[in-house]
Amino acid sequence: xxxxxxxxxxxxxxxxxxxxxxxxxxxxxxxxxxxxxxxxxxxxxxxxxxxxxxxxxxxxxxxxxxxxxxxxxxxxxxxxxxxxxxxxxxxxxxxxxxxxxxxxxxxxxxxxxxxxxxxxxxxxxxxxxxxxxxxxxxxxxxxxxxxxxxxxxxxxxxxxxxxxxxxxxxxxxxxxxxxxxxxxxxxxxxxxxxxxxxxxxxxxxxxxxxxxxxxxxxxxxxxxxxxxxxxxxxxxxxxxxxxxxxxxxxxxxxxxxxxxxxxxxxxxxxxxxxxxxxxxxxxxxxxxxxxxxxxxxxxxxxxxxxxxxxxxxxxxxxxxxxxxxxxxxxxxxxxxxxxxxxxxxxxxxxxxxxxxxxxxxxxxxxxxxxxxxxxxxxxxxxxxxxxxxxxxxxxxxxxxxxxxxxxxxxxxxxxxxxxxxxxxxxxxxx
Numbered sequence: 001x002x003x004x005x006x007x008x009x010x011x012x013x014x015x016x017x018x019x020x021x022x023x024x025x026x027x028x029x030x031x032x033x034x035x036x037x038x039x040x041x042x043x044x045x046x047x048x049x050x051x052x053x054x055x056x057x058x059x060x061x062x063x064x065x066x067x068x069x070x071x072x073x074x075x076x077x078x079x080x081x082x083x084x085x086x087x088x089x090x091x092x093x094x095x096x097x098x099x100x101x102x103x104x105x106x107x108x109x110x111x112x113x114x115x116x117x118x119x120x121x122x123x124x125x126x127x128x129x130x131x132x133x134x135x136x137x138x139x140x141x142x143x144x145x146x147x148x149x150x151x152x153x154x155x156x157x158x159x160x161x162x163x164x165x166x167x168x169x170x171x172x173x174x175x176x177x178x179x180x181x182x183x184x185x186x187x188x189x190x191x192x193x194x195x196x197x198x199x200x201x202x203x204x205x206x207x208x209x210x211x212x213x214x215x216x217x218x219x220x221x222x223x224x225x226x227x228x229x230x231x232x233x234x235x236x237x238x239x240x241x242x243x244x245x246x247x248x249x250x251x252x253x254x255x256x257x258x259x260x261x262x263x264x265x266x267x268x269x270x271x272x273x274x275x276x277x278x279x280x281x282x283x284x285x286x287x288x289x290x291x292x293x294x295x296x297x298x299x300x301x302x303x304x305x306x307x308x309x310x311x312x313x314x315x316x317x318x319x320x321x322x323x324x325x326x327x328x329x330x331x332x333x334x335x336x337x338x339x340x341x342x343x344x345x346x347x348x349x350x351x352x353x354x355x356x357x358x359x360x361x362x363x364x365x366x367x368x369x370x371x372x373x374x375x376x377x378x379x380x381x382x383x384x385x386x387x388x389x390x391x392x393x394x395x396x397x398x399x400x401x402x403x404x405x406x407x408x409x410x411x412x413x414x415x416x417x418x419x420x421x422x423x424x425x426x427x428x429x430x
Contacts, residue, residue: 004116005052006045008106008123012099013044015127016073019095022135023142025082033080040076044069059175066169070096086154087146093161094199098134100168101192102127107178108185141203160202164195290320293330294358301337308345311353318360323429324408332367332404333358335397336423340371343421347372365410367425377416385414386421401425 017037026033047065055061077092078084106123113119171188172178178185260269288298298316305312322329340354354371378387385398401423405412410427 004110004120006049007120008103009048009052010045011106011120011123011127012103013041013048015102015131016044016095016099017041017076019098019131019134020073020077020080020092022131023091023095023139023146024077024080024088025143025146026080027082028080036076036080040072043072047072083146086158090154090158090161091142091146093158093165097161097164097168097195098130099127100165100172101195102130104168104172104178104188104192107172108189111179111182111185138200138203141207145203145206157202157206160198164191164198167191288314288316289318291318291322291326293326294318294333297330297334298337298358301334301341304338305341305354308341309349309352310341310344313353313355315355315357315359318358319362322360323362324360324365328404328407329360329365332401332425335400336367336369336425339397340369343373344371347374362429364429365408365425365427367423369423370420372419373416373421377421379414385412 017040021033021037028036047069051062051065073096074089074092077095078088081088102123105126106119109122110116110119168188168191171184171191178188257269257272260266260272288295288302294316298314302312302314337356340356344352344354351372354369356370357366357368359366379385380387383398383402385402402412404410405425405427408427408429410425412423412425414421414423416422
């Protein structure tokens with residue numbers, strides 16, 4: 001029995017499970033997650049014993065057992081992960097590359113020293129040092145990306161660890177090992193450095209792209225906010241001007257009413273008073289709620305609804321000071337409001353309607369939109385949200401709402417019933 005290889009692989013598998021445990025947020029409780037990882041470690045170790053001890057000379061066994069171990073490893077990451085998308089697969093594949101580095105460097109130590117115990121001790125130390133460096137410098141960077149809901153394009157990034165893994169396997173283990181061809185050591189060390197640099201560059205690039213996208217979305221929100229303020233300022237200015245004219249003309253109306261009273265023309269008096277009331281109502285500034293940003297965005301959306309001739313049944317109750325981020329909350333309202341308007345704006349007059357409820361207090365938050373739909377709505381199997389059929393750069397509004405809901409510990413649900421599309425976002429706030 002090849003005890004050195006067995007212990008070396010067992011060390012690698014142990015650190016592999018620790019890596020997955022640390023770099024993936026968990027769907028289950030800590031004990032359950034640890035039990036799943038330990039079970040996977042045992043299965044990987046047992047299959048290694050079969051590969052190394054029972055069929056040591058069978059390339060076919062080595063190949064199929066390795067494929068089985070890859071499936072088991074990636075399934076473990078997906079099983080324990082709170083989010084199940086291509087980002088989890090990317091991390092699982094990266095974890096396999098990380099432990100290969102430790103195994104290769106341990107093999108190099110053994111080749112040059114010829115001592116098994118120092119080589120195994122070196123393997124443990126190398127894995128531990130690599131894990132410490134990754135946790136210290138890359139873990140928070142990765143988890144920030146992992147928590148972001150937007151996951152399109154990550155299947156392409158998964159190709160990076162796949163090809164690195166294949167390169168490591170072909171150079172260091174299969175079909176011939178480093179023990180048989182030690183001249184490959186320099187090449188494998190260069191590959192280790194290349195992979196390490198590539199991961200840092202890729203993750204930093206992805207973070208920079210995400211930050212730029214967030215800045216772009218915030219700029220759009222601020223632009224909408226500023227335009228809303230400009231519209232309100234214009235309306236206030238117009239109303240003030242019209243009311244000045246009305247105040248100036250009031251003495252004429254007063255004189256007119258006095259003469260009509262003398263002539264007992266009560267119907268004409270009523271018409272005059274109705275006219276004054278109408279002018280006053282036309283120049284009244286609508287205030288939907290006490291929160292300035294929400295009121296500004298809702299005012300803009302209501303004006304847009306009027307331009308589309310869409311009837312909006314609005315139930316809005318939002319306090320001045322919110323327990324959530326003002327900008328994020330306002331962005332969610334704008335996105336969901338806009339989605340509802342765009343959905344119904346081309347319908348017939350009887351269907352050109354949407355019901356919107358927005359309540360937010362210091363204890364809870366509730367948003368509901370309801371509108372008719374005509375095209376079939378396809379829901380994403382992972383998020384439960386409707387998929388956009390307009391291309392890669394659409395559907396970000398729903399993604400934004402989902403990210404906001406998860407951030408505040410809420411739930412978001414979408415469903416279709418009796419020809420109406422319903423969206424409900426609810427969260428209890430502490």
